[in-house]
Amino acid sequence: MNNRQRIGNDIYWKSVNDRRKNLFENMWPLPYGVSYNSYLIRDEKCALMDTVESGTDGFYMDWIKEVLDGRQLDYLVVHHMELDHSSEIGELIRQFPDVKIIGNAKTFKVLSAYFGCSDNFVEVKDGDTLDLGHHKLKFVFTPWVHWPETMVSYDMTDGVLFSGDAFGMFGALDGGRYDDQVDFAMYEEEMRRYYSNIVGKYSSMVQKALARLSTIEVRTICPLHGLVWRSDPSRVIGLYDRWSRYDAEAGAVVIYASMYGNTARMADYIATGLADNGVKSIRVHDVSKTHISYLINDIWRYRGVVLGSCAYNLHMFPLMENLTRELLHMGVKNRLLGVFGTFSWNGGGVKNLKTFAEEIGWEQVAPAVEIHGRTAPEKLLACDAMAEAMAGRLLGKEISEEK
Numbered sequence: 001m002n003n004r005q006r007i008g009n010d011i012y013w014k015s016v017n018d019r020r021k022n023l024f025e026n027m028w029p030l031p032y033g034v035s036y037n038s039y040l041i042r043d044e045k046c047a048l049m050d051t052v053e054s055g056t057d058g059f060y061m062d063w064i065k066e067v068l069d070g071r072q073l074d075y076l077v078v079h080h081m082e083l084d085h086s087s088e089i090g091e092l093i094r095q096f097p098d099v100k101i102i103g104n105a106k107t108f109k110v111l112s113a114y115f116g117c118s119d120n121f122v123e124v125k126d127g128d129t130l131d132l133g134h135h136k137l138k139f140v141f142t143p144w145v146h147w148p149e150t151m152v153s154y155d156m157t158d159g160v161l162f163s164g165d166a167f168g169m170f171g172a173l174d175g176g177r178y179d180d181q182v183d184f185a186m187y188e189e190e191m192r193r194y195y196s197n198i199v200g201k202y203s204s205m206v207q208k209a210l211a212r213l214s215t216i217e218v219r220t221i222c223p224l225h226g227l228v229w230r231s232d233p234s235r236v237i238g239l240y241d242r243w244s245r246y247d248a249e250a251g252a253v254v255i256y257a258s259m260y261g262n263t264a265r266m267a268d269y270i271a272t273g274l275a276d277n278g279v280k281s282i283r284v285h286d287v288s289k290t291h292i293s294y295l296i297n298d299i300w301r302y303r304g305v306v307l308g309s310c311a312y313n314l315h316m317f318p319l320m321e322n323l324t325r326e327l328l329h330m331g332v333k334n335r336l337l338g339v340f341g342t343f344s345w346n347g348g349g350v351k352n353l354k355t356f357a358e359e360i361g362w363e364q365v366a367p368a369v370e371i372h373g374r375t376a377p378e379k380l381l382a383c384d385a386m387a388e389a390m391a392g393r394l395l396g397k398e399i400s401e402e403k
């Protein structure tokens with residue numbers, strides 16, 4: 001048995017790196033892959049904590065049998081029914097027909113729908129416990145982090161939290177498997193991109209879950225994706241707390257939609273103005289080139305958001321419209337906003353960005369800027385006030401009266 005993936009004496013960890021998949025949920029790019037984690041507690045009773053995505057590891061069932069070493073698999077605990085963690089359940093039931101499946105009422109509705117089974121279900125309620133011998137698990141329901149059936153298990157003996165998708169990340173594990181083995185800066189972007197796009201919509205539920213978990217001592221976090229946090233679990237708990245409160249850095253992301261370069265010129269002019277006014281963290285994205293998941297990641301990261309669009313069919317550019325619709329759907333809060341754009345005939349880009357501004361309720365730092373036709377240097381001066389106001393709000397400076 002490979003002891004390197006053992007947590008304590010008797011919790012075994014199967015981490016499967018998937019670098020083949022291009023799109024998570026067939027939507028989110030995976031330039032660095034993704035990993036799936038499954039855990040097996042080998043105690044007086046043996047319990048498997050979730051499975052992995054079917055077809056990603058041909059040795060998964062062999063690993064379970066190797067860890068069991070002739071023992072019976074007593075329980076499968078299903079924290080989350082999304083198929084990246086549950087699609088091996090059908091095969092598991094075939095190979096271990098007596099295994100008892102632990103979940104909640106919502107878990108079993110989905111599980112039956114996928115695997116056509118209803119035997120050996122053990123329904124738990126929020127706060128129920130399960131005695132495995134040394135380990136005593138407590139089940140805590142965390143609905144909508146990020147689907148309705150999600151729950152976590154807390155090992156009251158050793159302080160291990162089996163957290164489901166919570167505290168997970170995009171990105172395969174490139175060697176280091178524990179938080180103390182890696183330069184976390186290499187993983188933080190992908191963790192935030194995972195949080196913001198997969199979990200972020202449910203941030204209020206994350207806050208509720210964190211409040212519940214704050215009463216227990218968590219020594220190790222075992223999520224379903226990515227690193228196991230054995231040295232500093234408070235770090236990732238702190239990140240989740242920050243992100244779910246919409247707390248952000250004093251920087252800005254400028255995102256533009258431009259067909260022939262005029263709106264792009266405004267974006268670069270505003271970004272330069274932000275820098276000239278002291279903002280050091282600035283990202284500029286072309287909405288036609290950068291996948292929306294990276295745009296949302298940066299909107300989660302930075303407090304300042306500057307959106308620009310040319311007009312298109314009397315509306316904003318379709319990819320910008322898609323971004324604004326998604327931001328409204330997610331209910332992102334507490335951002336500072338500037339909007340700008342261009343038009344040739346009747347407009348529509350800036351007009352609809354203004355409507356978005358009203359709907360999302362973010363503070364607009366300056367009046368919208370709209371330029372007709374070519375964004376010549378003398379016309380760009382109209383963007384100065386927006387850059388100065390945004391920088392002032394981000395950096396906490398007073399805006400100078402004389403400018």
Ligand code: FEO
Nearest residue numbers: 080082084165224
């Ligand atoms: Fe990793 Fe919601 O599945």
